[in-house]
Amino acid sequence: MSFFPCSCPLSCNKTRSECQKKSTHHQSEPSTSVSLLSQPSLPLVPSLSSPLQSSTVEHQCLATLTDHSSYVSSLALSRKSLFTGSSNGEIRVWPREQPFSSTGNIVGAGSGGVKSLVILGDRLISAHQDHKIRVWKIIDDSNKYKCVATLPTMNDRFTSLFSQKSYVEVRRHKKSTWVHHVDAVSSLALSQDGSLLYSASWDRSFKIWRASDFKCLESIEKAHDDAINAIVVSRDGFCYTGSGDKTIKVWIKKDKSHSLVATLKKHLSAVNALAVSEDGKVLYSGACDRSILVWERLSNGDGDDDELHMTVVGALRGHTKAIMCLAVASDLVLSGSADKSLRVWRRGLLEKDGYSCLAVLEGHTKPVKCLAVSVSGSGSDSNSDYSCMVYSGSLDLSVKVWNLRVSTV
Template sequence: MTSYDQPSSSNEEIFAENASTSIHSRCVATLKSHNSYTSSLVLAGKFLFTGSSDKEIRMWKRRADHENPTNDDVVVVVAGKGAVKSLVVSAGDKIFSAHQDNKIRVWKINNHHNSDTQTLAHLATLPILSDRAIKYLRPKNHVQIRRHKTSTWVHHVDAVSALALSQDESLLYSVSWDRTLKIWSTPDFKCIQSIENAHDDAINALAASRDGRVYTGSADKKIKVWGKPHGGEKNHSLVATLEKHSSGINALAVDMNGSVLYSGSSDRTILVWENDCGGGGGRTVAALRGHKKAILCLGVVADLVCSGSADKTIRIWRRGVERCYSCVAVLAGHDGPVKCLTAASDCHHEGDDETSSYLLYSGGLDGDTKVWEIFVLR
């Protein structure tokens, strides 16, 4: 049953400050949408899309006043088998979803004339049939996935764990527990490259930078940097391997400029990486500690870094001068580990030049999706 609860516990509102910044944060809504946990979420215009561990994708209308949504405010789509692992939006009219059943699905967001409602229509399932058929006919396109079993290289053969789009949205990147990184052409949905054995263990995290770099994070404790093709080169290639974490990588995020990478790990640490001047790799400039359990998700908005953890909390970190980071808020309200989050500027809030307002959306293993207001007083 779908419901929308106002916060009732005082621990869902906190006030934190340091020498240069005051932050006021409060939970303004709780969306109870799934019979199982919320595994992924993404914003697209006026709508929030949530994916669940029981194969549902829900589309929620975002409301500035946080009023209780009616039945018309929620659209439910059921697809695939198992969890919806990742969601990304392309050009505001397409949604790509990654699934536990090893597939990627493409959805068209349909806007209805004379109405403020939208619906989802299934466009394709990747790999598409024509791509599979062409590759299947040529033995050189087959790769061995088990001792006595082969598959064409366009197939993921385990859960697709994360998705990302290139800056111009012409390429879709996907990673999987099968240890591969695949690159897809978004105009025709064809797989154009598969990097087999990209890692030594399951790949859990993915991020794409504005400058063309692609970052993958794995249970093998490594982050790998893949370079954008140059000139006549067709394929992405390995640029660098980043090794500082002591446990598997669960989350990656890149700042707005593409110059800083954040990585979250089961070692309870968020590492901050800056691009070096030559090789395209990175060097650590900070380590953010405070969570009591594994970091499961990361999000960046303006100079704030948001982290969700298995300790059921969200921490908000602010970047100051000289690469100095401070934890300016701890949000407690979920009854289970925080699995996914995203943040955006709150365009409905009228603030002055010294106040910034953001909306943070978090999904947890408790099945809830929470909406948080964050006010930053500079």
């Protein structure tokens, strides 16, 4: 029996076993009753929010996609489509062209809620509450999809079944083969070149899979003391994991395995979301303590990763409840919260300018659970104007489509 704290999206302060007595899939009916009085104090780090705005943003909600029968838990974007995953295991695909369709075609359904989605070429990869990872591929021009693989693959399962060395202790007096996740797969990430797939789980482990044939290459067991809620990989290969144990860990691949190079301890409650800047130098972390911490990666300058460390430079504050999701696009940071709102942040031209909250997007009637964003125009230059499309999924069973136009004053 597991006695780890529950990893419900709004931190219900029960043990996982207590929460599971109420529901087999204990995120199917998330509580929205978290009050400010029950939340931890904000971390003792300086605020980076600046009242001086060097930018302005015009925003408009273009559409609300409501054809979901349960809450929207994950989003992914391809060049032409938006994919949405729901807590009942259903995956839908929506064309991104305007006017937006009010009905999304069903890609497929697993037996557990969809926790994360990523796009790899012509394949869609989904992580599920039932401990599995599924690979979907379009089978013809009619926009129909087929599940072409379930991870771990049959070959991985068979080869590990008969070897005693393949079994690891996952709980007290319980063992499983190392290629299996034994709790919900909470997050997926891809390496910069798309050759590796990373999966994180509430079983406290994360695994690395070869994308060409989905063979499990490595499993980091007991990577954290509690459930892992988020995993991201920077363009230069650093892997970050955020956990219910309030920490973020930094990993780097050395030879054929990943090694821990830093443990970040500033949050006062479970870490729910991570995002990394496009140049890989800045990490953003969101937690139930209502703060978004900004970390900068430092090294000794001679390429020795053992000397790498991260320092927290401050926090983005403004949300009144738990941070549920984060996304980075160009020089923007977007955050979704249990307070039902999204916030759009932009870093100033000078380091002393900090970050400005350019907009608060309101319209959802329940917590915002997931985000996806795409930029059009010259968003890489902080002196240029550009626009982006933002997609937000919520516990109110809807996805909202927002258009942002960012201008430099």
